[in-house]
Amino acid sequence: MKKYFSLCCLALISYCISFSQASGDDVPMIDKSPMDMSYYPNNYPVLKIQDKVNEPVVTRVIYSRPHLNGRPIIGGLLEYGKLWRLGANEATEIDFYKDVVIGNRKVEKGRYTLYAIPGEEQWTMIINKETDTWGAFIYDEKKDVLRVKVPVIENGQVAEAFSMTFEKTNSGCNLLLLWDKIRVTMPIAFK
Helix, strand or coil, X not given: CHHHHHHHHHHHHHHHHHHHHHCCCCXXXXXXXXXXXXXXXXXXXXXXXXXXXXXXXXXXXXXXXXXXXXXXXXXXXXXXXXXXXXXXXXXXXXXXXXXXXECCEEECCEEEEEEEEXXXXXXXXXXXXXXXXXXXXXXXXXXXXXXXXXXEEEXXXXXXXXXXXXXXXXXXXXXXXXXXXXXXXXXXXXC
């Protein structure tokens, strides 16, 4: 019995030591710009488990959400004419589960990176083949699938956190980008 008790105590001590080491320096801190995901149709995974899906999933965007935190966006975090990863940390990725049309150009089913070049009155939205990258540091224009210009609209209310979501339209959906008082809309048509 003493051997069994000693063996259990030794195992418990070993576990506690290994757990305390693993939960120390190995565990990353919570990110200030949390990663988020939006689907079209909105809330698709929840609708799917509730058996309430009325239309198939078409697209999904995965991005990190920086916050204003009192900082200026225009002329500050977003510089006119400079490439932006559309969020923070990893470059924003967009998945298309079927072929779509953006700016009168077909985009084939697949996973892409989404960038933007902000402007005062319009933004250039860029869909690029390079995925799994951080920021826009290795962006390669030769891997662009398309570029489309979309208008900037002043939003009536302030969005503290950068947000991306989809809204239904007659021809498909719009990808909405909201931050501070800015609203940018990229139309996506379904084939």
